[in-house]
Amino acid sequence: MANHAVLYLLFVVEIFPKGLTDVIQTQQTVMVKVGEDVHLSCQLMQTKDVLQVTWQKDLPEGKKNIATYSEHYGQTVNPGFQDKVEFKDAGLKNCSIVIRKVMEQDEGCYLCLFNTFPDGSLTGRTCLHLYELHEPILQIRESNSTEETVVSCSATGRPAPTVTLNVPQQDLYFSNSSTVSVTNTNATVTVTTTAVLSGFRGNDAQVGCAARLLSVPEIQVFKTIPAVNQSSDDETGSDKNFISIVASFTAVVVSVFVFTVLLHKHKNRSFQLSTQMRLQTPQDENQKEEKTE
Structure with missing residues (x-):
């Protein structure tokens, strides 16, 4: 009770x-x-x-x-x-x-x-x-940068809760923070805080979000950003470089092959012409001798 x-x-x-x-x-x-x-x-x-x-x-x-x-x-x-x-x-x-x-x-x-x-x-x-205070929702968005990502956290409560992003690693930091509040039809308020997390060095990163309401105990949630996600852009760049190298090598090989085929055909034609000329030359000389007699 x-x-x-x-x-x-x-x-x-x-x-x-x-x-x-x-x-x-x-x-x-x-x-x-x-x-x-x-x-x-x-x-x-x-x-x-x-x-x-x-x-x-x-x-x-x-x-x-x-x-x-x-x-x-x-x-x-x-x-x-x-x-x-x-x-x-x-x-x-x-x-x-x-x-x-x-x-x-x-x-x-x-x-x-x-x-x-x-x-x-x-x-x-x-x-x-x-x-009324509900558990916050923490979202991590993909970024084109290998050193930063966008983090947002939303919490719904009555009255309006305070939403705070935090990161335990000292080399990481939040910037460009913004907060938006939306009043719902049931008199609760949804507060969303968004910020850019910077300072990645290729290791796992943990981010947290805390929702507070007056003297009520806060509710915290945490998420880990894996290192593989942080270096995905580097990996993509490496893949592109590898593909470019393979494509260039293939183009060179094809060019050499085509050049070799053309050169071989050219030599065959030259040989055939030379042979024909040799065959025709004795006949011409015989004709000249007959005319002289």
């Missing part, structure tokens, strides 16, 4: 009416996560003749009774709150209630009234505020 409630108390004591300090001890402000149970307590610090303790909710249209306790009538939870509110400690000196599965409509201020004789009503006031 109460073990599941997550409470963060900002201030401890508020006393009503004015001048009755140290009479009622209560929490001035309580923060609770949406969907959790919350424990509200009131304690009378002085000896008084208490007849009844009443819990109320302070609404714009007026105060509405939630529950009462007296020795004569015992515990009473008013209709409309019976599935939502129950007593945790019921007493005339120390009286506390638990509100189950707190939702947006439960947010507001609550009053505990110690009805005493003959002093009248002594009132303590506790204001309940809801918070």
